[in-house]
Amino acid sequence: MPEKYMTWTLQSSGATENLQYGEATQSSTALGSGEVRVSMHAASLNYRDLVIAKGSLPVTQATPNTVPGSDGAGVVHSVGANVTCFKVGDKVLPHMVQGVANDFLPRLDAISGGLGQAVDGTLCEEGVYPAESLVRMPINMSYAQAATLGCSGLTAWNALMGLRGRAVQAGDFVLVQGTGGVSIAALQFAKAAGATVVATTGKDVNVARLQQLGAAHVINYKTDPTWGETARKLTPDGRGFDHIVDVGADATMNQSLKAVRTDGVVSLVGVLGDGLNKIDIMSALWSVCVVRGVLLGSKDMFREMVAFCEDKNVQPALDDVSFSLADAKGAYERLEKQQHFSKVVIQIR
Missing domain, CATH: 3.90.180.10 (Medium-chain alcohol dehydrogenases, catalytic domain)
Structure with a gap:
């Protein structure tokens, strides 16, 4: 039957x-x-x-x-x-x-x-x-x-490890945004690879848990609207991040471009922004970085x-x-x- x-x-x-x-x-x-x-x-x-x-x-x-x-x-x-x-x-x-x-x-x-x-x-x-x-x-x-x-x-893995010759490695600085599935997976992968991870959140209640998972620093993006510049100061000599996993698109990309280092990689993996902010794509040129779209x-x-x-x-x-x-x-x-x-x-x- x-x-x-x-x-x-x-x-x-x-x-x-x-x-x-x-x-x-x-x-x-x-x-x-x-x-x-x-x-x-x-x-x-x-x-x-x-x-x-x-x-x-x-x-x-x-x-x-x-x-x-x-x-x-x-x-x-x-x-x-x-x-x-x-x-x-x-x-x-x-x-x-x-x-x-x-x-x-x-x-x-x-x-x-x-x-x-x-x-x-x-x-x-x-x-x-x-x-x-x-x-x-x-x-x-x-x-x-x-x-x-x-x-x-898999999206987080691709963002961090999928670009040939640019996989995250020990000593890199990685910025992740929020506490959704992609961001937390990226935090855990980057930490396991030996990178230093900085995370953002809009809720103070999440700070301790992000730290428990390996975040070296946590920034509240709601109380610090220039969090990209703040995060950049946490990298050696203020050079910026080797990898940024961007989940917000229009809501976060401008700050991501302020935080990335010269020749760093910003992986655009999400569209969780509210559509109210315009992204100046020329900012990628002025930042001299790689902006990479990642789907799965x-x-x-x-x-x-x-x-x-x-x-x-x-x-x-x-x-x-x-x-x-x-x-x-x-x-x-x-x-x-x-x-x-x-x-x-x-x-x-």
């Missing part, structure tokens, strides 16, 4: 109210020759998942009745006839973009065709994914921790990140509140209200 399992589906974009939870039937038809059935144990939410549910722009519209979720971790339940890279019992993570080469760097069109938007994602008890889109889960992490790596973790990362980068996390025993920070699969809407609400620290996790099993 076909097996029953619980899953979320996004009936259509427009509002989180369109998320529906219910029972589904696992097809009794055999897996495709290159497919893997994964019993999901945990998922984490990203800002991407929220904007897909809302669907306010054409690029954020979801295919009707798609399983949402960009990130997840689980165990191989069964494999198709031609799958040799994984076996039953292996712990795996899905890459968001399917059907691409290992070194392919996704652009927005590819990401829009990815998990949780155009194809079924991770907010389900059972999922089927192409074997070539899966990577091995780190052996040093729980399912909840590993479920944070596929989207925000390749499968090769994913595997490199997994190996690094094992070698350095990176333990991803999680939000203090976790949710069951049935209460996934509560996770969306916590993310939307920005009540979280780092990653909002949904425990599936």
